[in-house]
Amino acid sequence: MNTEFPIPHEAVIVQRIEESPDIFTWRLRFTDPAVHAAYRFMPGQFNMLYLHGVGEVPISIVSDPEDDRLYDHTIRMVGRVTRAMAQLQSGDHIGVRGAYGNPWPVEQARGKDVIIATGGLGCAPVVSVINYVLRRREQYGRLVIMQGVRHSADLIWRDRYEQWARLPDTQVLLTADQSGPGWPFRTGLITRLIDEADIDAGNSVVMMCGPEGMMRAVIDDLIGRGVPEARLWLSMERNMQCGIGHCGHCQIGGQFVCKDGPVFAYPQVKELLGVKGF
Amino acid sequence: MSRRLYLPRGRLQLLIERLSADGYRCIGPQAHAGAIVFRPLVSVDSLPKGLGDAQSPGRYRLEPSRGERLFAWANGPAALKPFTFPARETVWRVKRDAAGRLAFGETEQDAPPLAIIGVRACDLAALALHDRHFLEGAVPNPRYRRRRERLFLVAVNCSHPAATCFCRATGDGPGAESGFDLLLDELEDGYLVSVGSERGHAVAESLTLQTASDAQIAQAAEQLAEAAAAQQRRLPSRNLRDSLFSNLEHPRWTDVAERCLACGNCTAVCPTCFCHREVDEPALDGVGSEHLREWDSCFTRDHSYIHGFVVRAETRLRYRQWLTHKLGSWHEQLGRSGCVGCGRCITWCPAGIDMTEEAARIAGGGPP
Numbered sequence: 001m002n003t004e005f006p007i008p009h010e011a012v013i014v015q016r017i018e019e020s021p022d023i024f025t026w027r028l029r030f031t032d033p034a035v036h037a038a039y040r041f042m043p044g045q046f047n048m049l050y051l052h053g054v055g056e057v058p059i060s061i062v063s064d065p066e067d068d069r070l071y072d073h074t075i076r077m078v079g080r081v082t083r084a085m086a087q088l089q090s091g092d093h094i095g096v097r098g099a100y101g102n103p104w105p106v107e108q109a110r111g112k113d114v115i116i117a118t119g120g121l122g123c124a125p126v127v128s129v130i131n132y133v134l135r136r137r138e139q140y141g142r143l144v145i146m147q148g149v150r151h152s153a154d155l156i157w158r159d160r161y162e163q164w165a166r167l168p169d170t171q172v173l174l175t176a177d178q179s180g181p182g183w184p185f186r187t188g189l190i191t192r193l194i195d196e197a198d199i200d201a202g203n204s205v206v207m208m209c210g211p212e213g214m215m216r217a218v219i220d221d222l223i224g225r226g227v228p229e230a231r232l233w234l235s236m237e238r239n240m241q242c243g244i245g246h247c248g249h250c251q252i253g254g255q256f257v258c259k260d261g262p263v264f265a266y267p268q269v270k271e272l273l274g275v276k277g278f
Numbered sequence: 279m280s281r282r283l284y285l286p287r288g289r290l291q292l293l294i295e296r297l298s299a300d301g302y303r304c305i306g307p308q309a310h311a312g313a314i315v316f317r318p319l320v321s322v323d324s325l326p327k328g329l330g331d332a333q334s335p336g337r338y339r340l341e342p343s344r345g346e347r348l349f350a351w352a353n354g355p356a357a358l359k360p361f362t363f364p365a366r367e368t369v370w371r372v373k374r375d376a377a378g379r380l381a382f383g384e385t386e387q388d389a390p391p392l393a394i395i396g397v398r399a400c401d402l403a404a405l406a407l408h409d410r411h412f413l414e415g416a417v418p419n420p421r422y423r424r425r426r427e428r429l430f431l432v433a434v435n436c437s438h439p440a441a442t443c444f445c446r447a448t449g450d451g452p453g454a455e456s457g458f459d460l461l462l463d464e465l466e467d468g469y470l471v472s473v474g475s476e477r478g479h480a481v482a483e484s485l486t487l488q489t490a491s492d493a494q495i496a497q498a499a500e501q502l503a504e505a506a507a508a509q510q511r512r513l514p515s516r517n518l519r520d521s522l523f524s525n526l527e528h529p530r531w532t533d534v535a536e537r538c539l540a541c542g543n544c545t546a547v548c549p550t551c552f553c554h555r556e557v558d559e560p561a562l563d564g565v566g567s568e569h570l571r572e573w574d575s576c577f578t579r580d581h582s583y584i585h586g587f588v589v590r591a592e593t594r595l596r597y598r599q600w601l602t603h604k605l606g607s608w609h610e611q612l613g614r615s616g617c618v619g620c621g622r623c624i625t626w627c628p629a630g631i632d633m634t635e636e637a638a639r640i641a642g643g644g645p646p
Binding site for chain 1: 369374378380383384411416417420526553554556557558564571576580581584585586589590592603608609610611
């Protein structure tokens with residue numbers, strides 16, 4: 001992370017991709033070539049994206065750290081800033097500062113099976129690590145991707161999941177709490193997928209994001225199957241305004257999600273995970 | 279603390295003049311709008327002579343006190359926080375040209391050197407905590423650092439604690455032990471002077487002070503011991519982290535939430551509360567925009583907003599966040615409690631909620 005006190009750098013939207021009626025991806029590049037060349041991040045980290053006169057939002061980076069041409073953010077229109085951001089087009093300029101936070105444990109996971117469990121629309125933070133593992137396939141064991149959505153219509157990137165499912169040593173399991181027509185996958189909660197997943201409890205690292213209740217359920221199930229607590233990793237979300245542990249909004253007990261997370265080992269957040277009000 | 283010196287009250291003005299001559303803007307306690315507050319100070323005549331403060335839950339009144347003393351009061355609503363961590367400031371600004379290109383720039387960091395006279399031990403303890411929070415992490419705040427480095431602090435040991443004070447229990451007062459440039463003990467006719475820094479030493483030297491007598495030193499020590507003994511309020515322990523977090527469903531949280539107005543007064547007067555929001559203020563010309571930092575409070579709804587969801591929608595959860603943070607998770611974050619025992623949150627609470635009582639009920643093992 002840059003340790004100088006952060007102000008944004010200008011970046012240009014090289015490409016805008018419409019993922020769904022309310023989700024879009026920006027492919028970005030810093031306009032100053034020196035800034036772009038010096039910029040580093042790891043899967044799981046986030047940037048603060050700034051829209052002129054409107055404000056900043058923390059958004060995780062979905063692209064691969066070794067793609068030095070562009071970096072990508074997938075954004076859902078949900079609040080004041082992201083709704084305004086949705087109006088921008090390719091060629092428009094924004095401000096970016098980062099990268100912030102702790103990344104996914106790609107080192108700890110090396111040589112082991114990687115189990116991904118995500119729920120709801122919170123899949124963007126894990127897409128980065130899925131891509132990271134697939135690009136370095138020989139360094140990792142099996143890849144198991146479990147994704148739950150509330151309604152089958154909520155699933156974005158269906159073609160990507162289908163593509164991943166065809167890869168060797170890769171298992172993709174999808175479920176929807178409620179499914180509509182044309183949904184060939186499972187119906188029900190994500191924990192139902194764990195029975196189908198081929199999990200080697202002693203040789204896996206688990207990476208999760210999504211609703212805390214869902215992560216809690218997956219954690220309880222996996223601990224029951226013998227996965228050690230320190231091999232369970234979660235990406236957490238809270239209000240984040242400064243990104244550097246000063247403003248106080250993102251606290252969960254003693255942890256600042258922006259600088260101690262957003263990726264936590266389960267023991268770090270175990271005490272307050274899913275406790276209403278924290 | 280080495281040799282102790284004595285400054286007769288009639289020569290206190292020389293201290294102000296010396297600090298002004300050294301380029302400091304002097305700030306001192308003054309009665310203003312019914313309270314003692316820190317304001318620009320030119321003359322000792324502006325100091326609150328013959329005034330004391332009567333404080334109790336939800337109540338603060340200035341009252342006449344006997345004698346010539348200038349520091350016969352406990353504290354006012356504002357500690358040093360507004361000087362080192364202003365309620366509102368621009369952190370960066372941006373201009374957008376006709377082609378939509380953005381130019382970001384830092385704001386100039388104008389921080390005049392300030393000499394603040396009349397600082398309390400609790401204020402110094404709070405400042406040390408803000409130093410840790412804003413300066414000792416991976417990304418220090420340069421604006422805070424600049425203001426902090428240009429501060430000359432003249433502390434005054436507390437001789438008249440308020441009924442709301444409990445700095446003895448938190449270990450932060452009533453006497454100051456470090457963090458000052460000069461430290462005064464106010465006696466009937468003048469001041470015992472102790473030096474706490476090189477800069478303080480230089481100022482004290484220039485005042486050609488007498489050496490304090492044994493009787494004066496004994497009198498100051500006795501007065502300080504009385505100020506400590508006078509404090510009635512206390513916390514159940516200096517570390518309530520585990521006892522608070524093991525009582526998250528205590529019925530008292532609901533009880534206090536029925537009294538709490540969630541107004542945020544406690545967080546505004548608290549010298550250690552550091553939460554701040556970042557907001558943008560676009561100019562009407564559509565070109566410029568300022569990115570501001572301003573005090574926030576965990577008692578607001580927006581404090582815990584994430585993409586269409588509020589983590590702490592109820593007052594019960596907000597009061598619980600405040601108290602479990604202040605007395606609990608500060609230990610994990612900064613190595614000690616976030617409370618320095620100044621009692622401001624008790625005095626300035628419009629509902630008169632006493633955090634020492636709430637802490638005792640919830641974490642002290644007492645009756646709910």
